[in-house]
Amino acid sequence: xxxxxxxxxxLAAPASVVVKAGVLLDGSGGAPRRDQVIVIEGERIRAxxxxxxxxxGATVIDLSRATVLPGLIDAHTHLFLQGEDPAExxxxxxxxxxxxxxxxxxxxxxxxxxxxxxxxTIRDLGTEGAGYxxxxxxxxxxxxxxxxxxxxxxxxxxxxxxxxxxxxxxxxIALPKGVAIVDGPVExxxxxxxxxxxGADWIKVYMTHRSWVxxxxxxxxxxxxxxxxxxxxxxxxxxxxxxVACHAYGGIGLHRALxxxxxxxxxxxxxxxxxxxxxxxxxxxxCPTIGIYYTDWAPETTGAGRRDRARAALHEPSFRKALxxxxxxxxxxxTGGAPWTSSIAAEFAPMVRxxxxxAEAIRAxxxxxxxxxxxxxxxxxxxxxxxxxxxxxxxxxxxxxxxxEHVGFVMKGGRVVRDSSSSR
Numbered sequence: 001x002x003x004x005x006x007x008x009x010x011l012a013a014p015a016s017v018v019v020k021a022g023v024l025l026d027g028s029g030g031a032p033r034r035d036q037v038i039v040i041e042g043e044r045i046r047a048x049x050x051x052x053x054x055x056x057g058a059t060v061i062d063l064s065r066a067t068v069l070p071g072l073i074d075a076h077t078h079l080f081l082q083g084e085d086p087a088e089x090x091x092x093x094x095x096x097x098x099x100x101x102x103x104x105x106x107x108x109x110x111x112x113x114x115x116x117x118x119x120x121t122i123r124d125l126g127t128e129g130a131g132y133x134x135x136x137x138x139x140x141x142x143x144x145x146x147x148x149x150x151x152x153x154x155x156x157x158x159x160x161x162x163x164x165x166x167x168x169x170x171x172x173i174a175l176p177k178g179v180a181i182v183d184g185p186v187e188x189x190x191x192x193x194x195x196x197x198x199g200a201d202w203i204k205v206y207m208t209h210r211s212w213v214x215x216x217x218x219x220x221x222x223x224x225x226x227x228x229x230x231x232x233x234x235x236x237x238x239x240x241x242x243x244v245a246c247h248a249y250g251g252i253g254l255h256r257a258l259x260x261x262x263x264x265x266x267x268x269x270x271x272x273x274x275x276x277x278x279x280x281x282x283x284x285x286x287c288p289t290i291g292i293y294y295t296d297w298a299p300e301t302t303g304a305g306r307r308d309r310a311r312a313a314l315h316e317p318s319f320r321k322a323l324x325x326x327x328x329x330x331x332x333x334x335t336g337g338a339p340w341t342s343s344i345a346a347e348f349a350p351m352v353r354x355x356x357x358x359a360e361a362i363r364a365x366x367x368x369x370x371x372x373x374x375x376x377x378x379x380x381x382x383x384x385x386x387x388x389x390x391x392x393x394x395x396x397x398x399x400x401x402x403x404x405e406h407v408g409f410v411m412k413g414g415r416v417v418r419d420s421s422s423s424r
Contacts, residue, residue: 015041015042015057016039016040016041016055016057016058016059017039017040017058017059017060017061017388017414018037018038018039018040018052018054018055018058018059018060018061019037019038019040019061019063019068019390019411020035020036020037020038020060020061020062020063020064021035021036021037021038021063021064021066021067021068021392022034022035022063022064022065022066022067022068023066023067023068023396024036024038024048024067024068024069024382025067025068025069025359025362025397025398026048026069026070026381026382026383027069027070027362027363027366027367027370027380027381027382027383028363028367028381028383029359029360029362029363029367032067032398033050035050035051035064036048036049036050036068037049037050037051037052037054038068038382038388038390039052039054039055039058040388040414041414042414043387043388043413043414044385044386044387044388044414045382045383045384045385045386045387045388046384047384048382048383048384061416063392063409065394066392066393066394066408066409067392067393067394067395067396067397067403068382068390068391068392069362069366069382069390069391069392069393069397070366070367070379070380070381070382070386070389070390070391071118071119071120071121071149071379071380071387071389071390071391071410071411071412072117072118072119072120072121072331072344072345072365072366072391072404072407073119073120073121073122073123073330073331073365073366073369073370073373073379073380074114074119074121074122074123074331074332074333074335074344074365075122075123075264075287075330075331075332075369075372075373076123076125076245076266076287076289076332076333076334077114077122077123077124077125077332077333077334077335077336078124078125078126078127078128078334078335078336078337079107079110079111079122079124079127079134079137079336080094080103080104080106080107080127080128080129080130080133080134080336081094081128081336081337082094082106082110082336082339082340083336083337083338083339083340083342084337085339091128091165091178092165092166094128094129094130094178095128095129095166095176095178096166096176100130100131100133103130103133104130104133104136104137107130107133107134107137108137108140108146108148109340110335110336110340111137111141111146111147111148111149111151112146112147112148113340113341114148114149114335114340114344115147115148115149115410115412115417115418116410116417116418117343117344117345117407118345118391118404118407118410119149119344120149120150120379120389120391120410120412121149121150121151121152121369121370121373121375121379121380121389122149122150122151122152123151123152123153123154123201123202123245123332123369123373124151124152124153124154125154125157125202125204125245125247125266126154126155126156126157126178126179126204127155127156127157128157128178128179128336129176129177129178131155131156132155132156132198132199134151134153134154134155135153135155135198135199135200137151137153138151138153138199147417149412150379150387150389150412151201152201152202152373153199153200153201153202154195154200154201154202154203154204154245155195155198155199155200155204156179156180156191156195156204157178157179157180157204157205157206158179158180158181158182158188158191158192158195158203158204158205158206158225158233159177159179159180159181159182159205159206159209159224159225160181160182160183160224160225160229161181161183162209162224163181163206163209163222163224163225164177164178164179164181164206164209164224165177165178166178179204179206180194180195182225182229183229184229185228185229185231185232186232188225188229188230188232188233189232189233189235189236191233192232192233192236192237193236196236196237196240196242200242201242202237202242202243202244202245203233203237203242203243203244203245204244204245204246204247205225205230205233205244205245205246205247205257205262206224206225206246206247207223207224207225207230207246207247207248207253207254207256207257207262208221208222208223208224208247208248208249208250208251208253208254209221209222209224210222211249211307211311212303212307213303213306213307213310217310218310219249219250219269219270219307219310219311219314220251221248221249221250221251221252221253221254221269221270222253223251223252223253223256224253225253225256225260226256227256227259227260230244230246230256230257230260230262231260231261233260234260234261234262243263243264243374244262244263244264245262245263245264245266245287246260246262246264246265246266247266247267248265248266248267248268249267249268249269249270249311250268250269250270250271250272250275250314251270254268254270254271254275255274255275258275258278258279258282258284261282262284263284263285263372264284264285264286264287264330264372265279265284265285265286265287266287266289266332267287267288267289267315267334268286268287268288268318268322269293269311269314269315269318270314270315270318271286271318271321271322273321276321276322276325276327277325279322279325279327280325280326280327283328284327284328285328285329285330285372286322286327286328286329286330287329287330287331287332287372288315288318288319288322288329288332288351289332289333289334289347290315290319290347290350290351290354291333291338291346291347291349291350292333292334292337292338293308293311293312293315294312294350295338296308297309316354319351319354319355320354320355323354323355323356324355328368328371328372329356329364329368330364330365330368330369330372331347331348331351331361331364331365331368331369332347333346333347343405345402345404345405345407346405348361348362348365348401348402348404348405349401349402351364352401358397358398358399358400358401359398361401362397362398362401362404365380366380366381367380367381368380387412387413388411388412388413388414389411389412389413390409390410390411391407391409391410391411392407392408392409393406393407393408393409394406394408408420
């Protein structure tokens with residue numbers, strides 16, 4: 001079969017490339033290393049060290065005035081969402097007004113935006129009514145038809161009756177949903193099987209739905225699946241070598257997620273001490289997505305406004321306690337819930353503000369996130385055998401983590417996909 005010229009250009013990497021790094025942060029969390037040479041063959045790194053010989057005929061990329069890091073990983077995105085702009089119909093408009101081809105076209109642009117910002121890998125947690133479109137985007141990237149990050153996809157997502165939009169319409173109207181709806185362990189297991197069969201890398205489960213502030217001023221989150229329903233999904237996923245991510249804000253739904261032995265808690269706005277202890281004991285990952293909860297607050301005199309402020313107020317101490325207790329934390333943004341035109345790397349700032357060192361925050365978006373994805377040693381590190389996914393910035397992100405919002409050089413699989421003079 002003939003491969004289009006565009007695809008050849010996207011797939012092919014020079015046989016041998018040498019990158020000269022002025023400063024190298026290799027993703028392990030160790031000390032910066034100066035004047036390093038990274039030798040790349042094909043898609044992978046062959047050697048890293050100082051004063052390594054340059055193979056004959058190799059292409060040399062001089063980043064001796066830049067800081068080089070592994071390609072970054074955003075472990076919570078939604079390519080098929082675009083910020084839920086009310087002027088474009090909000091969340092409901094995605095499903096009721098926008099066709100799948102239109103949404104796929106915009107998802108393609110979103111994937112390129114992520115790559116251009118230095119995020120060479122993303123875990124995309126649900127298409128929100130676009131079916132298995134993420135599998136198609138992943139395949140198009142892997143085959144070289146379009147540029148984009150390495151994708152780990154979760155396809156439809158799973159919740160229960162009464163546990164997900166679309167909602168609020170006349171009760172006699174049968175509405176499509178943004179996820180697969182299940183009730184009972186048998187339906188839950190079947191949904192997991194269907195999604196795995198059709199290409200899911202992860203299973204995404206919504207363990208809480210609506211949230212509100214009660215009369216005592218406490219944030220309450222509606223639970224969805226039972227422990228038995230989630231346990232069936234987890235059992236099926238783990239049996240197939242897949243992992244389960246649980247959207248859970250707090251309360252009953254969060255504890256059910258942990259009792260059902262999910263692999264990651266998404267958001268985790270209200271982590272009590274028992275939940276944190278259980279996460280440490282079970283090795284559950286925490287993907288907090290902090291920044292998104294400071295956007296688009298409703299007026300503070302409204303119920304929605306009180307809810308929005310309560311979410312942020314609880315999230316901060318939850319993150320601090322989880323960090324102090326040693327919960328495993330992976331970088332994630334929920335981009336898609338926020339527009340893809342926003343800076344993905346802006347998430348580093350609140351992580352540092354709430355107690356992480358810049359080195360810890362960078363590790364959360366490199367080797368730690370790779371561990372969560374089951375790709376230890378292949379992604380998130382600059383080391384022999386890893387994929388040659390590299391980014392470079394001018395300046396020192398350990399002194400100012402905001403520098404990562406201005407990535408000037410991006411390489412994925414040994415191929416340069418972005419290069420600006422600022423990284424040289």
